[in-house]
Amino acid sequence: MERVPVLSLGDALLVSIQVDLQDNTVLALQEDLAERIVATGARGVLIDISAVDIVDSFIGRMFASIAALSRLLDAETVVVGMRPAVAITLVELGLSLPGVRTALDVERGMRILRAASERRGPRPADEPDDLVPVAEGGGAAAGA
Template sequence: MEHVPILKIGDVLLVSIQVDLQDQTVLALQEDLADRIVAAGAHGVIIDITAVDIVDSFIGRMFATIAAMSRLMDAETVVVGMRPAVAITLVELGLSLGGVRTALDLEEGMRLLGAGAAAAVAGAP
């Protein structure tokens, strides 16, 4: 089973999904992410699904579960890079992903979490 890497950028955790999502991979990600949110004191989670072509109802529900779990630990979740076909599939499956904010790309996701402004200030001359 492959593990999905979780990177820390300031107080945001970035989950970049570059593998085919199997049920066990998603369950492992949920556990790993919960541990990392606590360990890092993260206030935001960005899940980049740009490379994801297909989702099923289990994986869609897991995104909603991850967002709910993150909220309980005071971290907001943003899903970025959703392809139109994935969005259509989620709607057809009746999954609303309640509590999950979405953005077109990573930069917009960081801005939604307020991390973009902090990074811009830190990088200013």
């Protein structure tokens, strides 16, 4: 099974899907993202699907659950670059991906994430007077 790499860019995580997605790959991506959001304190997740030629109901549901779980972990998800034929097929399939924010390309997606991050301000652990690193566990939450 191939794994989809997750890159860190500022306070966002960047995922560019370049492989033919099989179900286990998408499940692994979901778990990797959850762990990386917590480990890095990322405020946003950008998933580029411009190279993805089909999104079926399983893959679509995974995008929705990635968006939901990152929200629970205080991060926003934007899916960018959906091909027109994929959008047409998803609508016909009856899957409109509720709760998934989309943008036409990476640049627009990053703009959405930056705006959302500014609106919400830094994470409490990022404030200068709070020097307890999140990775050491417990302390950051107590200090917040």
